[in-house]
Amino acid sequence: MFARSLLPCLLLALVCGGPLGAQEDPLDDPLDGPVEPGTSEPEPERVKASLVREREHLAPGETHWIGVRLQIVPEWHIYWLNPGDAGVPTEITLKGLPKGVRAGVTQWPGPHAYEQAGLASFAYEGEVTALIQLRVGKDVAPGTKIPLEISAEWLVCKEACVPGAATLRATLEVQAQPGAERKADSKVIAAARALLPRPLPQGVRVELKGRTLEVHAEGASELRYFPLVPRDHAPGLTGLVSKGAKFSVQYPPAALKAKQIKGLLALTREGHTTYHWISASPPGAESAAKSKS
Numbered sequence: 001m002f003a004r005s006l007l008p009c010l011l012l013a014l015v016c017g018g019p020l021g022a023q024e025d026p027l028d029d030p031l032d033g034p035v036e037p038g039t040s041e042p043e044p045e046r047v048k049a050s051l052v053r054e055r056e057h058l059a060p061g062e063t064h065w066i067g068v069r070l071q072i073v074p075e076w077h078i079y080w081l082n083p084g085d086a087g088v089p090t091e092i093t094l095k096g097l098p099k100g101v102r103a104g105v106t107q108w109p110g111p112h113a114y115e116q117a118g119l120a121s122f123a124y125e126g127e128v129t130a131l132i133q134l135r136v137g138k139d140v141a142p143g144t145k146i147p148l149e150i151s152a153e154w155l156v157c158k159e160a161c162v163p164g165a166a167t168l169r170a171t172l173e174v175q176a177q178p179g180a181e182r183k184a185d186s187k188v189i190a191a192a193r194a195l196l197p198r199p200l201p202q203g204v205r206v207e208l209k210g211r212t213l214e215v216h217a218e219g220a221s222e223l224r225y226f227p228l229v230p231r232d233h234a235p236g237l238t239g240l241v242s243k244g245a246k247f248s249v250q251y252p253p254a255a256l257k258a259k260q261i262k263g264l265l266a267l268t269r270e271g272h273t274t275y276h277w278i279s280a281s282p283p284g285a286e287s288a289a290k291s292k293s
Helices: 007-016 184-195 254-255 284-293
Strands: 047-054 064-071 078-084 091-095 101-105 112-116 121-123 128-134 143-156 161-173 204-208 210-215 221-226 246-250 259-270 270-278
Touching: 007 112, 007 221, 047 143, 047 161, 064 184, 078 091, 078 143, 078 204, 078 221, 091 128, 128 184, 204 270, 210 221, 221 246
Parallel strands: none
Antiparallel strands: 047 064, 064 128, 078 121, 091 143, 101 128, 112 121, 143 161, 204 210, 210 246, 221 259, 259 270
């Protein structure tokens, strides 16, 4: 079950003229035959979920990448951590790790921004792979089985929105040496890692002046900002882009109650876009934290 309400999605569906979860008219496809009374058209698969991993086996003391690959049919999209004005974040949950094996947080590549009917969404089209690092302790004995169970939940939208989910299972084994590389999976993981947020490069300055976040990036041709905050703390989500090396956005007063303002910066230089986490503490947040300690 999604933890968040679908109310914003209902709003988007009404604005775009399609009900939530509506199916396309089968008469639109000339290859579709008549539907027998008492039957219904099967729901098409709009998102295909699969589990990818770097190697066949894991080794003690090593870190290994696994991922959930989500392949989306053309013209549809699923949502980032902050979906924007409408939508539901895509959620990945990993269960069942034995003692001595730990998982890092799910890491997402940078999203794209879409504006429709005055609403802004932060989403993915085509495909996206969410990555997780598995850390195998040095004391984990060879022969140990690692059962993986990963659940994925998403909302996929075009004119209408349809919720979807998948449960992916696999059993990995710990051996004395790392197993052979899974070449096809490794390519998918490498491509996703290249799109992960990275530390800010030189020549980028971030300042929070009152409620205004300012970014200066030398040599940038475009800056786009994806705020990662609760909806009521977010700035206006449309127009968060600047064709140049400077960018500023004003947060609402409610944001000043947060200990930290955080977001993702898409930085374009010489035709190449990279993603970077940025954060800043509102005035008084640091002193308030010290007074409580």
